[in-house]
Amino acid sequence: MLTEIPSPTEGVLWLGPVPLRAYALCILTGVVIATMITGRRLEGRGYSRDEAVDVALWIVPFGIVGGRLYHVITTPQPYFGEGGHPLDAFKVWEGGLGIWGAVVLGAVGAWFGARKAGVPFPVLADCVAPALPLAQAIGRFGNYFNNELYGRATNVPWALEIHQWDMNKGRAVVDSTGAPVVLGTFHPTFLYEVIWCMLIALVIWRLSDSGRLRQGQAFALYVMLYPLGRIVVELMRSDFANRILGVRVNVWVCGIVFLLGLAIFIARRRASADPRAAHQLEPDAHGAHDADTTADEAS
Numbered sequence: 001m002l003t004e005i006p007s008p009t010e011g012v013l014w015l016g017p018v019p020l021r022a023y024a025l026c027i028l029t030g031v032v033i034a035t036m037i038t039g040r041r042l043e044g045r046g047y048s049r050d051e052a053v054d055v056a057l058w059i060v061p062f063g064i065v066g067g068r069l070y071h072v073i074t075t076p077q078p079y080f081g082e083g084g085h086p087l088d089a090f091k092v093w094e095g096g097l098g099i100w101g102a103v104v105l106g107a108v109g110a111w112f113g114a115r116k117a118g119v120p121f122p123v124l125a126d127c128v129a130p131a132l133p134l135a136q137a138i139g140r141f142g143n144y145f146n147n148e149l150y151g152r153a154t155n156v157p158w159a160l161e162i163h164q165w166d167m168n169k170g171r172a173v174v175d176s177t178g179a180p181v182v183l184g185t186f187h188p189t190f191l192y193e194v195i196w197c198m199l200i201a202l203v204i205w206r207l208s209d210s211g212r213l214r215q216g217q218a219f220a221l222y223v224m225l226y227p228l229g230r231i232v233v234e235l236m237r238s239d240f241a242n243r244i245l246g247v248r249v250n251v252w253v254c255g256i257v258f259l260l261g262l263a264i265f266i267a268r269r270r271a272s273a274d275p276r277a278a279h280q281l282e283p284d285a286h287g288a289h290d291a292d293t294t295a296d297e298a299s
Helices: 022-044 050-074 086-090 099-117 121-128 131-145 189-209 217-236 249-270 275-280 291-298
Strands: 012-015 018-021 160-163 182-186
Touching (some): 018 022, 022 131, 050 086, 099 217, 121 217, 189 217
Antiparallel strands (some): 012 018
């Protein structure tokens, strides 16, 4: 019977002198899968899959910089506080990417990439919408490998075992006998967020491909839905966080982002329909029509 979820004691795989950090590999895997999904969705809307790669080359660096800036700005103590090390702010592989900074600057990169690729930005945003939370879900396993971002102490059957962690070495601290030091068992908030992100991806994918959404609304749904689950996760977390009026900064940001997403969703009600629905009604390269059109013509 499962009594707890074990955590890794190593977060780095060494290939000779070359370190492969699990956190970075999870982020990279999420980016690759998200790019593939975005490409497929672009193709379904009449564009080339390759344009997703071109756009990703803009989104990824902008997103990483934005995510790191958000983390450093909202949690400056480890870098600029007493005993902090400013140069550590550049050590992205040790963890610490704020999703909202990644989304904001990533969107800027996407705008540049969309212009270069000739894809309307609302169309691109909707194609990315289900891929983004899925990439986040995969990336959250990087936190699992780093033994970080867990919730309050608990003894529920799915509790997560957490080790005292040496971030510089990327491994658990060991005691005098060489055994990893266990801090206790805690709520696996990384796993809760993984499940929530996968549900968001599924909901957006089904709704956007149904043709019931207007351009830009699929992405607005992501902006609305993700913070709802993130607020719950933030309230469960036990790690240090800066606060405003006793509430974690990320909770305030999530509330603001939800309202922004709601505003975008409402504002896009009069936009053009999702191109996928229109594209499916057009003849394909061989002159074929959709089933309804063909039936009408035959009658």
